Structures are given as C-alpha cells and as structure tokens.
Amino acid sequence: MKYPHAIEQLIESLRKYPGVGKKTAERYALHTVNRLADEDIDQIIEAYQHIKTDIFQCPVCGNITDTDPCYICRDESRTHDTIIVVEQARDVIAMEKTNRYHGIYHVLNGVISPSNGIGPDDINLKGLFERLQNDAIHEVILATNLNNEGETTATYIRRLLEGTEIAVSRIAHGIPAGGNLEYADEITIAKALEGRRKL
Numbered sequence: 001m002k003y004p005h006a007i008e009q010l011i012e013s014l015r016k017y018p019g020v021g022k023k024t025a026e027r028y029a030l031h032t033v034n035r036l037a038d039e040d041i042d043q044i045i046e047a048y049q050h051i052k053t054d055i056f057q058c059p060v061c062g063n064i065t066d067t068d069p070c071y072i073c074r075d076e077s078r079t080h081d082t083i084i085v086v087e088q089a090r091d092v093i094a095m096e097k098t099n100r101y102h103g104i105y106h107v108l109n110g111v112i113s114p115s116n117g118i119g120p121d122d123i124n125l126k127g128l129f130e131r132l133q134n135d136a137i138h139e140v141i142l143a144t145n146l147n148n149e150g151e152t153t154a155t156y157i158r159r160l161l162e163g164t165e166i167a168v169s170r171i172a173h174g175i176p177a178g179g180n181l182e183y184a185d186e187i188t189i190a191k192a193l194e195g196r197r198k199l
Contacts, residue, residue: 007033060131062107062124064089072105079103081138085128085157087111087145091181095143098190103141106131111149112156120156128157132166139167141196145180158199169196 003011007029014025032041057063058070065071072078072092082103086092092105110123131137142157144150158168171192181189 003029057107057109060127061105062089062109062127063092063105077102081136082141083131083135083137083139084141084143086143086181087150087153088182091143094181094184094189095193098186098193100190100193108144108153111144111153113149113152123153125157129160132161132164137166139169141169141171141193142199143171143181143192147178147180154199168199170199171196 002008003026010029010032011022011025014020014028015022020028036044054066055064056066056068058065058068058073060069060073063070063072067074079102083106084095084101084103085106085108086095087108087110089107089109092107095101095105106124106128108123108125108128110118112118112120112123132140140157140161142154144153154170158170161168184192
C-alpha cells in the first residue's frame with residue numbers, strides 16, 4: 001500500500017530522528033493523522049517554528065539558548081572560576097539535574113573523531129581556549145563521555161593545557177566506560193563529579 005504523498009513526506013521526516021525506523025515513523029505519522037486534533041498539530045508546528053527561529057547556540061559557552069548569553073553564563077551567583085567541558089547541550093541538563101555543580105560550562109557540540117573525519121577545528125574548541133585565556137578559570141573539569149572519542153577529546157584538551165596554571169580534572173567514578181551522560185541518573189553523575197581526578 002502506498003500512503004498519500006503528505007503522509008509519506010511526514011514518515012520520511014520522522015525517520016530523521018535517531019532510533020526511529022520506518023515502522024515507528026509510520027505509527028507516529030498515522031497517529032498524527034488519525035488521533036491528533038487540529039489544535040494539537042498546530043501546537044506541534046508552532047513548537048518547531050519556535051525552535052527554528054528562537055533557539056541558537058550561546059556565543060559564550062555553546063549551550064542551546066533563546067537568550068544572549070544563556071541563563072547560566074549570565075548567572076552571577078555561579079562560580080565562574082570552574083568550567084565543565086561537555087560534548088552536547090543535553091549533558092549540561094544532566095549535570096544541572098544533580099544540583100551539585102554551580103560553576104559554568106563549555107559545550108563542544110561534538111568530539112574529535114578521526115575515523116569520522118572530525119578534527120579539533122570541527123568542534124567548539126577555539127571558543128574554549130579563548131575563554132581560558134580571557135576568563136579567570138582555575139579548574140577545567142573534562143566531562144566528555146568515557147568512550148574512545150570522548151577520551152581522545154579529553155586527552156587533546158589536557159595536553160594543550162599542560163604547563164598552564166589551570167588545574168585539569170576528569171569525571172571518574174559512577175559513569176561506566178562506554179556510557180553516556182544523558183543515560184546516567186542524578187546520583188551517578190553526582191558521584192562522578194565528586195570522584196573526579198586530576199590529570
């Protein structure tokens with residue numbers, strides 16, 4: 001059976017999400033057509049429009065935001081001498097849920113992955129090193145994921161900071177090797193923060 005063009009188009013669009021195959025996309029598309037009221041569809045369309053027009057990367061830290069700078073960067077109550085370096089914006093949310101860290105962040109928006117053709121210039125490293133030169137940062141906590149790409153990125157940053165006055169530490173206990181921050185619970189992330197080690 002061939003679906004009408006609009007439904008086929010919606011199915012193909014939904015397949016762009018990670019983990020959504022053809023069958024799941026079909027189910028979502030048919031649910032949209034058969035079960036959602038026009039107001040619900042309008043609400044979804046409006047949400048996508050807001051993402052397209054209102055969301056951007058913070059020019060300071062690289063986090064996703066709708067204000068310039070983001071709410072974390074402009075929060076004067078935070079400790080601005082400690083910075084956690086993470087891979088993605090979702091990792092900031094994971095860290096914030098622990099309510100144990102009150103410093104600032106830097107979002108790389110990727111990792112170094114030579115096998116995928118991603119080098120240091122392809123992620124937000126330049127912005128990090130500019131901040132480290134201009135801001136009064138005393139400690140950098142490397143919170144990239146504990147997989148090959150995350151370790152490569154952490155090692156690259158650590159080596160560039162050798163010989164500086166900046167202390168470099170790495171999240172440790174609690175996050176298993178090969179694990180991702182987005183899947184860890186608040187207690188696990190809090191333990192990883194507490195157990196960070198100097199590099």
